[in-house]
Amino acid sequence: MNGAPAVKVTYREAVRAAMREAMQRDARVFLMGEDVGRYGGTYACSLGLLDEFGPERVRDTPLSEGAFVGVGIGAAIGGMRPIVEIMTVNFSLLALDQILNNAATLRHMSGGQVGVPLVLRMATGAGRQVAAQHSHSLENYYAHIPGLKVLAPATVEDARGMLWTALLDPDPVILFEHATLYGTEGELAEDAGAVPIDRAAVRRAGRDVTVVGYGGTVAKALEAARMLAERGIDAEVIDLRTLRPLDDETLVASVRKTRRAVLVDEGWKTGSLAGEICARLVERAFYDLDAPIARVCTEEVPIPYPKHLEDAALPQPGRIVEAVLATVGGRG
Amino acid sequence: MPSLGADMDAGTLVEWHVAAGDAVKRGDIVAVVETDKGLVDIEIWESGVVDALLVAPGSKVPVGTLLATTRTDGARAQAAQPPVLPPPPRPPLRPMASPAAKQLARERGVDLAAVHGTGPHGAITRADVEHVTPSPAPPPEKAEARRERVEEVETPREPRPAVLDATAMRRAIAASMARSKREIPHYYLSADIDLSRSTAWLEAENARRPVEERLLLAALLLKATALAARAVPEVNGFFVDGVFRPSSAVHLGVAVSLRQGGLVAPAIHDVDARTVVEVQASLRDLVGRVRTGRLRSSEMSDPTLTVTNLGEQGVAAVFGVIYPPQVALVGLGKPLERPWASGGMLGVRPVVTATISADHRVSDGHRGALFLAALDGWMQKPEAL
Numbered sequence: 001m002n003g004a005p006a007v008k009v010t011y012r013e014a015v016r017a018a019m020r021e022a023m024q025r026d027a028r029v030f031l032m033g034e035d036v037g038r039y040g041g042t043y044a045c046s047l048g049l050l051d052e053f054g055p056e057r058v059r060d061t062p063l064s065e066g067a068f069v070g071v072g073i074g075a076a077i078g079g080m081r082p083i084v085e086i087m088t089v090n091f092s093l094l095a096l097d098q099i100l101n102n103a104a105t106l107r108h109m110s111g112g113q114v115g116v117p118l119v120l121r122m123a124t125g126a127g128r129q130v131a132a133q134h135s136h137s138l139e140n141y142y143a144h145i146p147g148l149k150v151l152a153p154a155t156v157e158d159a160r161g162m163l164w165t166a167l168l169d170p171d172p173v174i175l176f177e178h179a180t181l182y183g184t185e186g187e188l189a190e191d192a193g194a195v196p197i198d199r200a201a202v203r204r205a206g207r208d209v210t211v212v213g214y215g216g217t218v219a220k221a222l223e224a225a226r227m228l229a230e231r232g233i234d235a236e237v238i239d240l241r242t243l244r245p246l247d248d249e250t251l252v253a254s255v256r257k258t259r260r261a262v263l264v265d266e267g268w269k270t271g272s273l274a275g276e277i278c279a280r281l282v283e284r285a286f287y288d289l290d291a292p293i294a295r296v297c298t299e300e301v302p303i304p305y306p307k308h309l310e311d312a313a314l315p316q317p318g319r320i321v322e323a324v325l326a327t328v329g330g331r332g
Numbered sequence: 333m334p335s336l337g338a339d340m341d342a343g344t345l346v347e348w349h350v351a352a353g354d355a356v357k358r359g360d361i362v363a364v365v366e367t368d369k370g371l372v373d374i375e376i377w378e379s380g381v382v383d384a385l386l387v388a389p390g391s392k393v394p395v396g397t398l399l400a401t402t403r404t405d406g407a408r409a410q411a412a413q414p415p416v417l418p419p420p421p422r423p424p425l426r427p428m429a430s431p432a433a434k435q436l437a438r439e440r441g442v443d444l445a446a447v448h449g450t451g452p453h454g455a456i457t458r459a460d461v462e463h464v465t466p467s468p469a470p471p472p473e474k475a476e477a478r479r480e481r482v483e484e485v486e487t488p489r490e491p492r493p494a495v496l497d498a499t500a501m502r503r504a505i506a507a508s509m510a511r512s513k514r515e516i517p518h519y520y521l522s523a524d525i526d527l528s529r530s531t532a533w534l535e536a537e538n539a540r541r542p543v544e545e546r547l548l549l550a551a552l553l554l555k556a557t558a559l560a561a562r563a564v565p566e567v568n569g570f571f572v573d574g575v576f577r578p579s580s581a582v583h584l585g586v587a588v589s590l591r592q593g594g595l596v597a598p599a600i601h602d603v604d605a606r607t608v609v610e611v612q613a614s615l616r617d618l619v620g621r622v623r624t625g626r627l628r629s630s631e632m633s634d635p636t637l638t639v640t641n642l643g644e645q646g647v648a649a650v651f652g653v654i655y656p657p658q659v660a661l662v663g664l665g666k667p668l669e670r671p672w673a674s675g676g677m678l679g680v681r682p683v684v685t686a687t688i689s690a691d692h693r694v695s696d697g698h699r700g701a702l703f704l705a706a707l708d709g710w711m712q713k714p715e716a717l
Contacts, residue, residue, distance in 0.1 A: 259432050259458060290430040290457040329452035 004189040012182040014159035015045045015121075019083060021193075022167055023053050026081055029167060030057040032068055033085030033121075042087050043123060043182045069095035069120070073103050073172075076118040081167050086122040089138045089176065096141070103172040104147030118172045119163065125178040125216045125266055126314055132302035135310075137266040139176050139215070140273040143244040149173040150244040151197055152215035156186035158241060161195030173197075176243075178216030178266075200247040202254065206236035209260040209324050212251065212277060214240035217264040217315055224320035233328055243273060251277060252284045259290035262323045264315050269297035294323040333365070333387075333397045334374065343367045344392040345399065346543055354382045356402065361620070363399065366543070373620050380404040390543060429456035436461045441502030441593075465499050501594040512656050516571075517692040520651045523704040525711050526674070527667055527682040533714040549667060551612035553684070554639060555717045556710035557662050558582040558603035561637050564703040566695035567660035567688065568637045576659060576694045581605075585635025585655065586615065588622040596622055597655060599635035608717050643667060649685040659691040660700075662707075 009017070022029045030053075031046060037060040040047030050058040061068035065086055072084035086092045092099070103116045126135035143150045149169060153159045159177070166173035203218060204225050213221035218239045225235040236254050240246065255261050261281055265274035274295040281293055299313040333343050343365040350362045357379040365372050380402040387399050427444045429437070433456045437444050440461070447464050449456035512518075530552050538546040561568040561582050569578040582604040585597035600606075600614045638658060642650045643666035650663035665685040672681040686707055690700045710717060 259430070287431050287435040290432045290459075291452050291455070326452055329450060329455065329457070 004191040006187040006189050008185050009156055009160075009188045010182065011156055011159045011177075011184050011186070012043060012045055014156040014186075014188060015163070015177065015182075016047065016049070018160050018163035019046065019049060020052065022081075022083070022164055023049070023057055025164075026167070028079065028081040029083060030059065030075075030080065031083045031085065032059045032061055032072060034061055034063055034068075034087050036060060036085050041085065043177075043179065045121075045177075045182070046085070065091050065094035066098055069098045070102070072118050072120070073098055073106075073116050076103075076116045076172075077106070077114055081117055081119070083119045083121060083163070083167070086120060088134050088179070089122050089124040089141075090133055090136050092120075092122050093138070093141075099142070099148070099172070099174075100145055104145050107171060108147065115170045116172050117167070117170050119166045120172065120174045121163075122174070122176060123179040123182075124176045125180060126298075126303040126310060127180040127216070129305060129307055129310060131305040135303035137216075137298065139243050140267050140271065140276070142174050143246075143273055143276075145244075147171065148244060149197065149242070150176070151242055152176045152178070152240065154178070154181070154213075154215050154218040154239050154241070156184075156188045157192060158195060160188060160192045162197055162241075164194040165197045168194075169197075176215055180216055184219070197242055198245075198247065200241050200250040201239045202236060202250070203239045204235065204237040206234040206258065208234045208236075208258055209262060209327055210236045210238060210251075210254040210258045211262045211264060211320060211324065212238045212240060212274075213264040214243060214273075215266070217266055220315060220317050221264050221320060223317040224324065227317060227321050228324055231325075233324060235324060240277075246277065246280065248280055248284060251281060255281055255285045256288045259288055260293075260324075260327045261289075262294045262296060262320060262327055264296045264320055266298050266315060268300050269295055270300060272297055291327045291329060294327050296320050296323050333393050333395050333399060335395045342392055342394045343372075344543070345387045345389055347389050348385055350382050350385075350400075352382050352384055356380060356382060366546075373623060374399075376402070378402055378404065427456060428453065429461075430458065432458040433461045440465045441499045501590075501596075505594060508656060509653050512653050516654050516656065516659075518654060518689050519692050519697055519700065520687060520689050521697060521700045521704055522649055522651070522685055522687040523701075523708060524670075524683050524685050525708045526672060527684055527711060530711050530714045531667075531682050545609070547608060547612055548615075550641065551608050551615055552711065552714055552717055553641075553664055553686075554584055554586070554600065554603055554615065555606070555608050555611050556707050557637070557639055558584055559710050559717070560703050560706035562604045563706045564695075564699055566699045567662075567690055567703050569659060570636070570657040571659050571691060571694055572657050579636040581636065583634055583636045585638035585658070586618060587638060587640040587652075588619055591623065597635060597638050597640075598622060637662065639664065643684070649687055651687050652689050654689055654691060659694045660703075661689045663687040663689070 019031060031049065035042055036046045037050040037055065037058045046058060069084055072082040075082045103118055106114045106116055124139060125137050139150060139152060142148055151162050151166065151173060153162045153175060162175060166175060204222060211221045211225060221237045225237050228235045236258055238250060238254055263274035263277050265272050267273055274297055278293045278295065296315045296319050298315065301313055304310050304313055346364040346366050348363050350356055356362060356376050358377055360376050361373040362376045363374040365374050383401040383403045385400045387393055429444050430451060436458050442461055442464055444456055447456050447460050450460055451457040530549065534547055534549060565578040568582055569576060581602055583599040583601050584603045585599050587595055587597045589595045598618055600611060600618060603611055637660055638655050639662045640650055640652045641664040643664055647665050649665040652661040652663045654661045667682050667684040669680050670683040672679055672683060686704060688700050688703055
């Protein structure tokens with residue numbers, strides 16, 4: 001930190017501050033999406049921005065993800081720097097054709113002539129009892145696609161700082177905001193600004209096991225680490241921050257140190273990002289491993305509506321602790 | 333009758349070390365078998381009580397023949413012989429060990445079967461291997477030559493846990509061989525030696541000897557090597573502190589591989605001054621005791637020249653690495669019948685390829701060649717050995 005006084009802000013306020021700063025700094029930046037204007041955003045991230053920047057730069061769109069993401073791509077090709085908000089990742093599938101076949105592909109297909117400097121923001125994840133069609137974690141769908149960068153801010157610093165760095169990128173960037181994070185509070189320096197988007201972060205240093213999370217699971221991993229510390233197990237917690245490209249160096253360096261890894265992922269286990277990370281660790285750190293790599297993922301069901309079932313389906317600190325204990329074995 | 337080599341069809345039971353009613357335990361030497369390649373101690377792979385000896389001494393029987401039966405505690409009669417193929421040295425289940433533990437165990441020569449696992453499901457972790465071998469090997473530069481030698485040779489004598497034996501031995505071999513290749517400018521020569529006279533002499537000699545006193549080609553080769561070394565002293569002695577110190581005695585180190593891996597090269601003393609019969613007795617005694625880990629310290633000190641014989645493994649020629657501070661190593665391959673031109677005629681003769689790896693700081697190829705020629709010369713007059 002640079003010594004500037006820190007203030008308590010919510011994740012939502014940090015996202016809003018980032019958008020406000022971006023629109024102040026660059027006249028090409030505008031926000032577009034469902035209910036982002038008069039309603040102030042489904043998650044109230046853009047509350048007040050319509051009054052501040054006017055309807056030209058804060059635009060409500062029809063309920064047609066394919067259309068407004070396509071408009072955003074066109075605007076980006078035309079020289080603008082659009083921020084397009086999609087209400088949840090579930091709905092983004094309607095725009096997947098635009099994202100994969102146009103945004104991610106045009107630079108390649110035009111021989112480098114046409115870039116798409118688009119920033120997509122969308123909520124993801126479960127935990128708010130909004131049932132299966134609003135709760136899934138499909139970040140891995142996008143992390144699969146070459147041509148995209150995929151970010152998952154888990155802290156107020158990253159919510160505040162990743163957007164500007166994403167807008168500077170000449171290619172499409174997707175930010176996944178876990179819906180349970182919007183109301184969370186964190187300390188943020190008053191002069192906080194842009195942050196790098198190419199490195200994972202060690203949120204807690206530890207010796208005995210590496211616990212990897214991102215977005216909504218970072219806080220759960222840190223809570224698990226706190227519970228483990230009471231049992232004498234020193235867990236290192238890594239926040240991926242960037243889901244594509246993955247920061248292999250940070251992951252491998254940590255596992256070389258701890259020799260054990262537990263991967264926490266709110267996606268379903270089959271075909272998950274956790275599976276990809278597991279494969280990379282095996283490829284690059286096999287001879288450093290002292291235990292099988294464990295994954296704590298969401299049960300392979302549509303996210304249930306009842307709270308007890310939703311809680312049971314998702315990775316929780318208790319499940320992370322169990323996985324770590326099994327990984328650490330007799331020494332714990 | 334166990335198969336003691338891929339090409340062995342039959343063996344002669346020379347003697348029994350046990351009788352019916354004797355208690356035996358796994359690893360005991362119960363019999364001696366003579367094969368084409370020499371006398372071999374036969375170990376038993378089951379503990380129990382000898383029930384019956386089924387093959388009389390002096391009988392030649394095919395591989396696979398039941399030699400004896402034993403009773404285990406359950407009074408079940410069992411074949412005493414080992415399986416036809418040499419059994420694996422480990423229990424059938426691999427110990428569960430993490431990749432990191434396996435890697436470290438490989439680096440340090442640790443046998444994982446002897447490591448207690450504390451990881452998930454009792455798996456062996458890296459820390460468990462470190463617990464067994466707390467510190468890595470010292471850099472070879474810092475180890476004195478003599479200390480390396482002592483470290484290696486002490487290992488099989490001391491009844492330490494097997495895991496430490498293998499580790500220390502591998503480490504000592506690594507240090508010694510790395511030093512050799514780093515410091516010694518090796519040169520290598522080979523010569524094919526006609527063994528027809530030697531084998532003919534052996535046949536005639538053995539025909540009038542009782543089985544247990546029969547002579548083996550290996551003993552002749554050792555004696556001839558010692559006499560050749562006496563003739564070419566530049567291959568016999570030590571290079572210490574930049575100076576070659578020839579040895580007046582010829583103590584031949586005989587490289588013997590161990591079943592658990594690794595090797596030792598204990599000395600047969602004054603081979604040049606002994607009879608072939610004495611050399612053979614020493615060799616047989618030595619090999620038996622190496623395999624059972626009962627070497628005498630005198631044998632482990634100061635071989636002046638080492639001989640390695642990989643003929644039993646079917647190797648045609650071996651170019652070895654000199655064992656510092658020695659200055660040469662003699663390699664013997666498998667005696668084979670080969671086409672051999674002599675006096676304008678082509679015939680089939682038993683031939684062995686003898687090699688010498690020698691230290692160019694001490695001798696030149698010319699002297700090495702003289703050594704091989706002297707070895708050849710002695711093998712042509714076995715009666716004089």
